[in-house]
Amino acid sequence: MKSKGTNPHKVIQPPPYRTMVASDHDADFFAGRRSDALPFCVNDTVEVLRGTYAGRIGAVVLLDRSREAFRFLVEFGDGTDELIEPQNLTLAQEAV
Secondary structure, eight states: OOOOOOOTTOOOOOOHHHHHHHHHHHHHHHHTOOOSSOOOOTTOEEEEOSSTTTTOEEEEEEEEOSSSSOEEEEEETTSOEEEEOGGGEEEOGGGO
């Protein structure tokens, strides 16, 4: 008699919605489609409002999804860059 146990060869896939959400945000980021969830896009000129880099202006170059909330990699004119949370950024006046 065969047991009704689980199939040891069955591969469990992660839920598809996680990949879709991540890739949708990436697509929107690179296509320049802003939203409430994604306030900045690639090549946006931003000003840092708070923190070590307050007052500096740079360009958004990367969307970082390694944490629960998005962060943006901002590259400054001197070639340095920093990951900054969106609440600490605003579109620079020259870009508005």
